[in-house]
Amino acid sequence: MHFQLDEDQRALREGVRELLAGRFGRDRLRAAVDGPALDRALWRELAEAGFFALRLPESDGGVGLGLPEAVLVLEETGRALLPGPLVACQLLAGVVDGVATGERIVALADAATGPAAGPTAPVLWEHPADCDALILLGGAQEAEPVHQRRAYGAYRSAAASVACAPFASVDPLTPLVRVTGTPDAAPLALDAPRLRREAALLTAAQQLGSAARTVDMAVTYAREREQFGAPIGSFQAIKHLCAQMLVRAEIARSAVYAAAVTEGVLETTGAKLLADAAAVRNARDCLQVHGGMGFTWEADVHLHLKRAWWRAECWGRAAEAEEALAEGLIA
Structure with missing residues (x-):
């Protein structure tokens, strides 16, 4: 089988990249770092472009595409460092009214690796000040094998009724709080493991x-920056760093695209593990290529590294993924 993008998928990816370049360029990125991370006006613009209705049937006002196309769109948001609960709104557009049109913003929080079942397990909540509702995935039993753990339920709570405690975020574009209580959490009839x-x-x-x-x-930096009268990209050490970065990204790409087609549990677990490693290690190597410039606040490299650190903690950490893959191989 050949997992190649077709013409429509390539056009979708290019169109999303152009849209984000025009709507969320570097100036707007920096404005989000210095001010409110989530821009409601931009959110509505994305909704008008079909970001959140991508997988809804056309009969419900959606675009009628599938998971592979959603992966392509979210990949482009990762390139642009677009902030906000994009994954949650993509997945819950058909569940919570107003999400598909950008009128409401919903967050999705994960308690699926804790010992408690239900909506009371402690979780981290992204962009709490901007969300209208919070969907919690209930916890799993620690006694279960890692590869069999599943969320036992989904619960919805109005944002105003969620009790929170401050929590410092490593990513300046991702404000966080710790949820300490959801007294009005109502169960939802959702396939929580699939979600x-x-x-x-x-x-x-x-x-x-x-x-x-x-x-x-x-x-780009290696081609422009010169040392000893030559671009640093001509030095073997820099060439090796850039080559290793490309290999990591392309291996992760193959895994992510394949998992979008197969939708398998272990394939998804492996894709997340490889993508996390590629994002974190590539950001570190990119910082190394930039040298002293990379450590400054003015450079954007640190924003990619901090976002990669945070995303690596979401929806399955490396240790959990490795255990799940090992158990899957043994089974």
């Missing part, structure tokens, strides 16, 4: 986009 699996895959797509973007940043 969690798709959230992991779409997060992996964002990581893939960031990994690919840092390759471009490193190569």
Whole structure:
């Protein structure tokens, strides 16, 4: 089988990249770092372009596409470092009214690796000040094998009624709080294991986009920056760094795209593991290529590294993924 993008999928990816370049360029990115991370006007613009109705049937006002196309769109948001609960709104557009049109913003929080079942497990909530509702995925039993753990339910709570405690975020574009209570949480009839699996895959797509973007940043800088009268990209050490970055990104791409087609549990787990590693290690190597410039606040490299650190903690950490893959191989 050949997992190649067709003409429509390539056009979708290019169109989303052009849209984000025009609507969320570097100036707007920096404005989000210095001010409110989430722009409601931009959110509505994205909704008008079909970002959140991508997988809804055309009969319901959606675009009628599938998971592979959603992966392509989320990959581009990762390249652009677009902030906000994009994964949640992509997955819940058909569940919560107003999400598909950008009128409402909903967050999705994960308690599926804690010992408690239900909506009371402690979780982190992204962009709390901007969300209208919070969907919690209930916890799993620690006694279960890792590869069999599943979310036992989904619960919805109005944002205003969620009790929170401050929580410092490593990513300046991702404000966080810790949820300490959801007294009005109402159960939802959702396939929570599938929801969690798709959230992991779409997060992996964002990581893939960031990994690919840092390759471009490193190569561009290596061509422009000169030392000893020559571009630093002509030095073997820099060539090796950039080559390793490209290999990581392309391996992750193959895994993410394949998991979008197969929708398998282990395939998704492997894709998330590879994409997390590619995003974090590529951002570190990109910073290395930039040298002292990379450590400054003015450079954008640190934003990719911090976002990659945070996303690597979402929807399955590396240790959990490795255990799940090992158990799957043994089984």
